[in-house]
Amino acid sequence: MKTHRVTIKDIARELKVSISTVSRALTDHPDISPGTKQVVRDFVEKMKYRPNAIALSLRNQRTQIIGVIVPEIVHHFFSEVISGIDEAAVKAGYNVMFFQSNERYDREIMNIQSIMASRADGVLISFAKDTSNFNHIRQLLDDRIPVVLFDRATDEIETDKVIVDDFEGAFTAVEYLIKTGCKRIAHFAGPQHLQTHYQRKRGYISALEKNGLPLDDNLVLISDSYESALEVTRILMQKPDPPDAIFAVNDMTAVGTLNALKAMEFRIPEDVSVVGFTNGLVSKVTDPLITTISQHGFEIGKKATEILIRRIQEEGKSFKPITEVIKTELVIRDSTRKL
């Protein structure tokens, strides 16, 4: 920050266009023609332009940056959400900084500090597993920094939310298994203090009940990772009355289930059907391909970002929080019997 810099204003003056045109050309806004974009970029290149983001943002007190906190960046579901956020943000001329909490409340607080220090215009967050106090979010809202919660939300805060219909997704998956003739359906469940996992188990139970199948507690096991599924499947299938279908709480668990079943020489889906949840990359490359529930992670990210940007731009207007529920969808592949 020590040398003189060419600003967007200088460029606009030099090229005889408006400041807004230069700004939008640099952020690849669709309203600006390719020719104009090229002229601006060439000029920027020629001037060895270093955009002075602070000066720019002081003009309107905004940084055009969105801060995002996810439990894990490297995660089947959040990866898709990140793609959706990035696309929607860039389209609207915002840049995005991503942070991960690594499922820890104290790191979530550090992330909020960094976001505030960076003066981001708004925040998107999906909570860590051990976050149960939400004062850090309340304080952002007190400072009038808009916040949208996604996926792992809470009812304790009055703000916008974009969530997934986990109950409905699980219900649909299990009812589909029943329709294809499965009668003993197991569920590999995740830790139940997480709403997403709890709702999926509820959906499983509800589908059994609605279709007159008994709930057998021996068929509900905690297993939410690839490694754990390898082990749990082996034990479960050696019992006297093994299941004819397994509904796994996520895709990685479904892949572990699949590989364990194959190692034990069960045929899929003839002997045992397998259904996952996520519709992540792995479900599309296994053998057989896995029937799963699409959570539309990309859509969630996109929608949450659009709501956030609207809030940023409406600053000062009266505020009535909305909750958007993204519908899940059954993706039928080869790990389940045909109807």
Next chain:
Amino acid sequence: MKTHRVTIKDIARELKVSISTVSRALTDHPDISPGTKQVVRDFVEKMKYRPNAIALSLRNQRTQIIGVIVPEIVHHFFSEVISGIDEAAVKAGYNVMFFQSNERYDREIMNIQSIMASRADGVLISFAKDTSNFNHIRQLLDDRIPVVLFDRATDEIETDKVIVDDFEGAFTAVEYLIKTGCKRIAHFAGPQHLQTHYQRKRGYISALEKNGLPLDDNLVLISDSYESALEVTRILMQKPDPPDAIFAVNDMTAVGTLNALKAMEFRIPEDVSVVGFTNGLVSKVTDPLITTISQHGFEIGKKATEILIRRIQEEGKSFKPITEVIKTELVIRDSTRKL
């Protein structure tokens, strides 16, 4: 930023410990006892403490934030690098903000703007595919913001680098195929303007040459994605003289190759061996498991971060850039014949 805030200094005074102890307790530093951490956290909770990161950083003109730019956050290799960066940074008390360039030079410039606006203490970057001008990095260095390049680096800038030995990795993979008896080895290559892809092809050619096998141009095809490999494998295997092994430029391409071969009822590895490159998640869940080259993405991220933090802390000391080469490693699984 409108209300009075309790600072780390206030907490230290109140608890009669040093500022450094409070800071390290909040960042979960291993040198601080669990008991002390608990006391600090409880106090923070009680005070509804909102850390004033700006005030804190002004104390020493540092933000304790590292900015990271990768081409894609959602990517088998970069995902592992991100985990390594995050672990090393948090261990040293730094927070990390991640940006993606989406393989675009103009977005890389936007990212650099945001990082400068956030006054990050240092930057880690792996270049977009279309970045060929490096003035944005030179300007960071002119402003004495340390920069470490990783994986996709360039010789045009004098700064620290952490790179992968792609040539050696490919050479090792192909020589292993030869040792297990393969004689007609195909290579599914990536776009050759990327150094990483170019070096992998060079390694493939060199291994053939060293072992007296002819280079057959019909066996070198451009294919670097799952979908493309499905198609290219089908065409290649229908030709009169098909290969007995395929060395794919990355794991996703290897998975596509595997699934196409299985669909055509080739036995793996009896009829055709398959080797990937990355050692990503997918190579560990396919059937059969894929023999691959580990790039040690986690190590790359960790090492790059450690070097960067050293540079940040040594500010002002004389500077001789180093280049660290992370060795690759052959991971033998079931998609190749035994020795």
